[in-house]
Amino acid sequence: MFTGTLGFLSNFDETPFFVPRLRRQVASGEHAFNALKTLDPAEQNHVLGAPDPGESKRRGRRVTLRPGWNTGMRVWAMQRVLTAKFAVPDLNQRLVATDDRMLVETNGWHDQFWGSCFCPKHERIPGTNMLGELLMAIRAHSR
Incomplete structure (x- = not known):
């Protein structure tokens, strides 16, 4: 989990930013990511209209997934979200x-793809930490 001084790295951080792919401002990275899961404009609007990131995540679980979501599109979507988010000068700085x-999205909910779970079952098996890897790539590009 990105918390404390690193809380701004979390997709649950509520700093609004503009996402070109969605052609609109979003309330959080979680809103943007879940909206990009689908090509259906009504479903996107439903996700983007959520009052908080947690609700956008819940709504995103019920959308019609765009083709290829589980074979590369989810990483593509996260790249778009993070690129847009860290185009905000303060966040980029x-x-x-x-x-x-080393930026690691630690968690206790068994997510070994976006982060690295520290539960007893996974604590000795590092996760892929895709979110951390994408953040570090954007950081390297921004320097």
């Missing part, structure tokens, strides 16, 4: 200020 720190 804060990301660059993490220097060479």
Whole structure:
């Protein structure tokens, strides 16, 4: 989990930003990511209209997934979300200020793809940490 001084890295951070693919401002990265799961404009609007990131995630679980979602499209979508989010100058400066720190999205909910779970079952098996890897790539590109 990205919390404390690194809370801005979380998709649950509520700093609004503009997402070109959606042609609109979003309330959080979670809103944008879940809206990009579908090609249906009504479903996108339903997700984007959620009052908070948690609700957008819940709504995103019920959308019609775009073709290829589980074979690369979800990483493509997250790249679009993070690129748009860290185009915000303040957020970009804060990301660059993490220097060479290893950014790991730790969690306790068994997500070994976007992060690295620290539950007893997974604590000795590092996750893929795709979110952290994408953040570090954007940071490297921003320098």
